Amino acid sequence: MAATLRRFFDSDLWWSFTRSPITMLSALVALICILGAVFAPWIAPHNPFDLASLNLLDAFKPPSWTEEGEAQYLLGTDDQGRDVLSAIMYGARVSLLVGLSATLFATTLGITLGLLAGYLGGKLDALLMRICDVQLTFPSILVALLIDGVVRAALPREVHDQIALFVVIFAIGISEWPKFARTVRGSTMVERNKEYVQAARVIGVAPPRIMLSHVLPNVLGPVLVIATLNLGLAILSEATLSFLGVGVPATQPSLGTLIRIGNDFLFSGEWWITIFPGVTLIAMVLSVNLLGDWLRDALNPKLR
Amino acid sequence: MRKLFWVATLALGLAAGSIGAEARSVRWAASGDPNTLDPHSQNVGTVSMVLQQIYDTLISRTQELGLAPGLATRWEQQEPNRWRFWLRDGVKFHEGEAFTADDVVFSVTRALAPTSNYGIYVDTVERAVQVEPLVVDIITKIPDPILPNKIASVFMMSRSWSEKNNAARPQNTRQREEMHTVRNTNGTGAFRLTAREADVRTVMTRNNDWWGWKEETSREANITEIVFRPIASDATRIAALLSGEVDFVLDPPLQDLNRLRQAQNIRVLEGPEVRTIFLAMDVHRDELLYSDVKGRNPMRDLRVRQALYHAIDIQAIHRTTMRGQSVVTGTFFPSQVNGYVKEEDVRLPYDAARARALLAEAGYPNGFEITLDCPNNRYINDEQICQAIVAMWARVGIRAKLNAMPLAPFFAKIQRDDTSVYLLGWGVPTLDALYSFQSLVATRNGAQGDGIWNYGRYSNPRMDELVQRMKTQSGEPRMEAIREALRIYREDVPHIPLHHQMIPWAMRSNLTIPHMANNQPYFRWARMN
């Protein structure tokens, strides 16, 4: 463990990290967002889901530093008297959960299919790549809208509400896998013909094992870059779906839902209801994107 | 020199002339667009708000929603089953046809057609007959004392124009071809349609030949053109008004009223609407849907309904959710409606302790689970009201799940009776109590109009009897029936009434227009400076 750590701190990656203040700043922002979201149930000042604790008389309180603000509501309250800060923490939780799960899903699917296509080639390869081609022309947001719509139509509403979160994760994930599959397939085809793989094959190592232990490690770098950049995209997709009103159910508001609700109050002077979730969303996505950008440059020495 | 003088005079004259005929165009925005311009196809406010600029009715509404001569100058119930109307002379349709009794016969018959959505306004009508070229009789199946209130909503069309354009029946989507009346109009009204692009814009220009410009209420009116644009997004609609791109917004969002009031050059008119928001409960099923109570229906217990009522802090909703733009009520139609009784307009007070006690008494000390069905784009702040109520119920132990849906799936769901509690708003276009009693609390029995919006399936034989009396009687006996029915409504708690909607209108301050409780702007009475 210690050795691994030492190796990490000695690595180019760490060196390049310490040389880039913007990257360190975005890592910090991302970390705060993640910690705030993960530990929301324990550190959030209020529980916005506890209906019995809500009081309509507390609605529309401005942030605490303004004249009419109250200390217990740091970022003010919304139209139902919910604490905006707590709502953001719980909302970021949903946004991150959806973004991470969707990306994980897309990555797993993309790697598996990419490895298969690249290693086995032939008809399977042709078929998978055609599907990739076609799907890449369809913007992911439209694919997600489509899938969400199909599920919405096929299931009764009560059932749909219970699994809505999974539907959104699936819809966003499935619309992003081709990027991973393409990259992995390309690298796999290169690796497959290298001598060490040929050698492993000759001595009778099973193909799944070859793929996992020899080919996979060599494609992980680009995959990591795409995954990071994709995380930002997935969070935005979820926000857009929720803004259009077809994302996660309103009982589990994500940042996108909060922005949609708050948007109605933007012109009436109750700006804090939408601006703070909006700023959080932007900060989260921006920091993830900056990290992804840095990772790409750091892992691709050619660009330096 | 003299020549110059003449030129100058001419120029001055021209200038003066052009001032007199200056175009006063009013740009009007609302969230919804009429989905047809057929006069008898869709009985909804977004359609009639445009149509009533173009078409006239036999009987008009005054600015206070009273009855006033329209295309008929007077009317009289000559026999119990016969109303006679004397028509205005010299009225012409926009395309030049003279308006006669035959057009009335045609229009009433058209409103009676199976594809008509205006059936409720002519539900008692058997037929219309021409007596003389300008006298027409409407024969009813039963004595109908409130026929004039209903006929005031039926637009008059030209028979020759409609038949020429294959539009003798109201438009129906079954037709594989587009019907002429969907995009074309030919009324006798104050404005004529000049352009129509669905969802984009509808333009109407002043009909200088309209009979009503001579009336006192219209003498100051000077609008020469109405440009209507639907803008669905609340924020955009308000932005357009603030930046001067539109002059009149029919439905400004409540949260923006304060800002609009403070803005320069913007005026907000406030007034009540004839529409009541209430919660209705399933009091029919033996086992409540969407609940953890099995084998019985708690809503059938009066004490449970009262508990749900007591738990609602209506003043908080009035102040915060509605921002003061509501009239809190204990009954289900407002005072403008004929039959309103102030003594029956009393709420069960907000009292959470009493609510808990009643629940315990009824055998639910720990409350129970239900689902509240709620539209999210139909009434003013509908979803927010429901959210607030769910939180208030949570405080007395009722674990309600909110199911907020757009208009279309919401209506579909409650119309399948697939609901245990739902929020509904009810407008009364006839301005008579019967319309509400008949649709909302009469037993659904298949007869036209009875209980068609009674999805809680409330049923009380005495109430049904009273509704039948309202249909045929008049005068004090009828009022007696209404009064008793209102008392039963208050005591039986088939609904939890919330409030009557207020409908603020926002406009540039150079526009003057009377505020109307039916939420319809009448540009024939508007003036722009």
Add this chain to the structure above:
Amino acid sequence: MFAFIISRILQALPVMLTVALISFAMFAYVGDPVAIMLGQDFTEAQREALVKDLGLDQPFWVQFATFLGNAVQGEFGLSYRLSRPVADLIAERAPATLELAFTAAILALLIGVPLGVYTGLYRNSWLSRFFLTFSLVGVSLPTFLIGILLILVFAVWLGVLPSFGRGDTVKLGWWSTGFLTWTGIKALVLPSITLGLFQLTLIMRLVRAEMLEVLRADYIKFARARGLPNRAVHFGHALKNTLVPVITIVGLQLGAIIAFAIVTETVFQWPGMGLLFIQSVNQADIPVMAAYLLLISALFVTINLIVDLLYYAVDPRLRIGRGQGAH
């Protein structure tokens, strides 16, 4: 070449069929158009008659087959909501969306390419870093938020640009254009910026990456060694070679622009196909939704086909392994 085109078209067919099935299935059971059309008052008999007239009592497959047969003839039926032929509605709205998408794409190209070239050439300059960071902000801002903020600033606070609609349009045959009037052009500004910003940043980053790649290539080194001036090297050689992938991506992104137009049109009340689509979703207007999805898919498949053919024409070798770079 001919065989290639045929095979690609044959591959497109099952895609279109699947989309047709999905788009029909998707909306077959959402909402209840009957309830909307009947309005507030109706009898049970009227309701049943309407269900029958609309064919909603038929089995799913019968409804689908009818739909497909009609769709092939360009006949999508009557909109439930507006009672007009869907084909007419879409033809009316298409110019608005296409003009918006076109303007956004041009905007993205005209600003994105020069910025990309600049940041590629001077990648360590202060300005380049600023542009790059700015581009990341652009990528990280959700479209709807950009639109709302632009309205707030330019329409409400400054009052210089309209907040909604297309302004005045001029009819050229059946096509209505906003390019020929001053209000029409003003109305285009905010929506096209909103829609184009994401593409702009994408193009800029793409051009930058390609430039960096190309500048390292041997022929550039040779060109430099031959003593050619920087300008000739940069624009004569480097930029020219970056443009092929850029144009391809822009072509492919046209689909994304039209899809994201749904969001932009909603925010700006732009009377195009996207707004029509969202309004139809809200009111369960099945014929319009089905037609929109089918048309959009047809458009995407066509774009994909054209891009394929372009590739084929430019460099047959690329056909096999295109798009592997992870830029």
